[in-house]
Amino acid sequence: MDLELQALLAQPPPEQQERRATQLASGLGVEVRLDAGGGKGKGVFATQAFSAGEVVFQDPPLVAIQHTTNRGDAWVCGHCFRFIGSVEQQIARQIMAAREAAEADADSEAASDDGDGSEGGSGHGDSLQREAALALDEHQLEALASGELRLPCTDAVPLPQPVRCPGGCCEDWYCSSRCAEAAWEPYHQLLCVGPEGDAEEQPPAGADAKGRGKAAVVEGGGSSGSGGRSPDNNAELAARQAALREFLHHADTTNDVFRLAAVVVAKTLLAAQRQLHAQPLAGSSSSSSSGGGGSEATAEACWRALLSAWEPFAVGHKGLWWECTAAPPEAAADMRQLAADSLELLCAALPPHLLRRFPALLTLPMWGSIIGMFELNNLALFVPSPLRCWLDLLGQLPPEEQEAAYAAAGPFIEALPEELPGCEGNAFYGLHSCCNHSCAPNAEAFKRDQDGNGCAVILALCDIAPGEEVTLSYIDEEAPLEERREQLAEYGFACACDKCTAEELAAELAGGL
Ligand SMILES: C[S@@+](CC[C@H](N)C(=O)[O-])C[C@H]1O[C@@H](n2cnc3c(N)ncnc32)[C@H](O)[C@@H]1O
Structure with a gap:
């Protein structure tokens, strides 16, 4: 190993x-x-x-996820991260998020008045926006979310109609069946919590609620329709989906970079599995037990398949997560433990035959290095909100039309935050990650x-x-030389760009170094 x-x-x-x-x-x-x-x-x-x-x-992105905390603000395709639905649905979503935040704050303020010591204020939006959000009639909001209530000029900013996850979960929606398949085949089939996963969460209004309920990967590497599953398979799938929910909950309450790392693992496992199935004769031995129908691949064939499947991520610059941040030793030990807990939860959620075939991928050093790779190739996922285009369009209308438009849309616009939230998340980009730093x-x-x-x-x-x-620039290049050096030490190098060289020389001449 x-x-x-x-x-x-x-x-x-x-x-x-x-x-x-x-x-x-x-x-x-x-x-x-x-x-x-x-x-x-x-x-x-x-x-x-x-x-x-x-x-x-x-x-x-080679892999990307939207922050769970951003889902209320931006409804986007789970694969390409384009905004989906309609301008009306996006507005309704943001206003509902603002109302929920206001209600949560009111609850926590009431609790702190009761003397539990907690402080109110989630920092979501400003108070004027919240007041405007709370002042809106609930039925109007529902009509906006369902598409019954249309706002002026929204046809000019069309968004793709949401397509449900093939596995039937409410976690991920897509802009097209193409994106749904592009997510399902290479990774989401291993990370889908299924229809029961979020029974409390109703599909957003206006979305196609008919999930096909595809099953996750089965022995042999393919995916099957739900019709062909035995009770045993159903029970195993349900247990794995429950474990997956635990893994996701742990990520959401600690660090959602674990979700991104899980996509790398899922992509690699499924690609390795496909490679094995592309050469069934070269790598199989019928004598050993596979735990499923058919022959088991030899350890050598599994290893070769894994090595090849890992190729897209192999070139990424890596380091162990708990070693490549400037964390003090106690914090590094905590980070290592957190990663170990997260990996254990993920392993419980993966099909046993994949763990058996590709064990090297599911070790703590690999898990830590995948997360470290994100740390060292840091670029956040961001997609600007299409609501900005819509507001700009309204602003360009002739005065009379504009007045009518604001009369209809004004109460909703007032309830929107000034800084329209875009889609935000974590991502790893193949070519971007090859770019070096300069101050x-x-x-x-x-x-x-x-x-x-x-x-x-x-x-x-x-x-x-x-x-x-x-x-x-990986850092704030306007910061003083000493600060830049400290920040770049986390990336493991000392910058020798023209700016650093000139400033070092100037400092030496001034006797400062
Ligand atoms: C995002 S990667 C850039 C691609 C990297 N050069 C590679 O071979 O994969 C970041 C790493 O590249 C190296 N690097 C980037 N900029 C550098 C610089 N100006 N001087 C020295 N090393 C640098 C450091 O090892 C850093 O941790």
């Missing part, structure tokens, strides 16, 4: 890295070089000229209003010439 772990955590052989680098930058005006120079490892280089403000590249970067990750999905968008901050390295 140790050798397998070492092999999974080592940088892959150069030809594999080259292949991956070519895939990542294919069709874009950049390339990934395995040696960016200066001991930096890989780096992204321009192969064409970019002007200041131009998009250098867009990068779809005087020539590019930045920035989502414009028109960037309506979960892709990372890298914009040029200045003109970039072909052959030049595309660099980003």
